[in-house]
Amino acid sequence: MPPNSEPSNAAAETVRRVPTLVVAYDDPQARVGERPLAVEMPVNLVYGSVPYAVMMTTPADLEDFAYGFSLTEGIVASSDEIRGVSVEDGEGGLRLLVDLVPGRLREHLARKRAISGRTGCGVCGIDDLAALPKAEPRTGREQTVTVGAVQRALTALGEAQVLNHETRAVHAAAWADRDGTLVAVREDVGRHNGLDKLIGALIRTNTDPAEGFVVITSRCSFEMVEKTASFGASVLVAISAPTSLAIERARLHDITLCAIARSDTLTLFTGRERLVLAEPSVSGQGVDPVSAL
Known part of the structure; x- marks a missing residue:
């Protein structure tokens, strides 16, 4: 997407307002x-119908996210290797369906992913929405x-x-x-x-x-x-x-x-x-x- 164009998924809910009590330590009355809270939602990235990773994101600019994630994860080497991205509802979150060119898709599916722990906002070891942790x-x-x-x-x-x-x-x-x-x-x-x-x-x-x-x-x-x-x-x-x-x-x-x-x-x-x-x-x-x- 061109840098100056409107962000994708602009209509998605990114802020949610919730009731609160503000308590001052030196005041008995709250x-x-x-x-307003930032919306956090699990997004499952799927390549060739195969789930790859679940990332916790704000549900806006998801097409940009799919392109950037695919590049930084080494799944693609350039944007030309992505034919398109679509978003669909999933169980408890969203699915990002990334359509790769045939040659890159074959390489991706043949590669065994070694999942490394991140300090960011992925859910380590989880590749499908249904597997999200719940105590x-x-x-x-x-x-x-x-x-x-x-x-x-x-x-x-x-x-x-x-x-x-x-x-x-x-x-x-x-x-x-x-x-x-x-x-x-x-x-x-x-x-x-x-x-x-x-x-x-x-x-x-x-x-x-x-x-x-x-x-x-x-x-x-x-x-x-x-x-x-x-x-x-x-x-x-x-x-x-x-x-x-x-x-x-x-x-x-x-x-x-x-x-x-x-x-x-x-x-x-x-x-x-x-x-x-x-x-x-x-x-x-x-x-x-x-x-x-």
């Missing part, structure tokens, strides 16, 4: 609001966390990121107890890897998921929610914003998701019943934030 739903967890505990954990996490202090290039995942005291911190260039390392440390020490909460320094995509649910924790705090699919999965797994968690405020997206404010009152006449979230 503000009911609304937050078993858990119910009956009565855990609560105070906003004060969240604030203490966030304050302590800054000093606990030893590798990031030296490199400024890694993410952190931490486990805090109910008082907000950090119990374990793990760092990695990949945000998913950092959380996997943390969960590994916790299960090796038989940590009870009901006795604390997870804090991550990265944005909160759906995989971060799924990993938290797989461990069994019911509260996840993210310093950056969540995606639309992260909100959907947090609701599915009954997880309290706090994000955009900074030194003065946090924004609550799901699971209001587990977050204990200084006082139970909530501003906003006629709005029930519990039912809204």
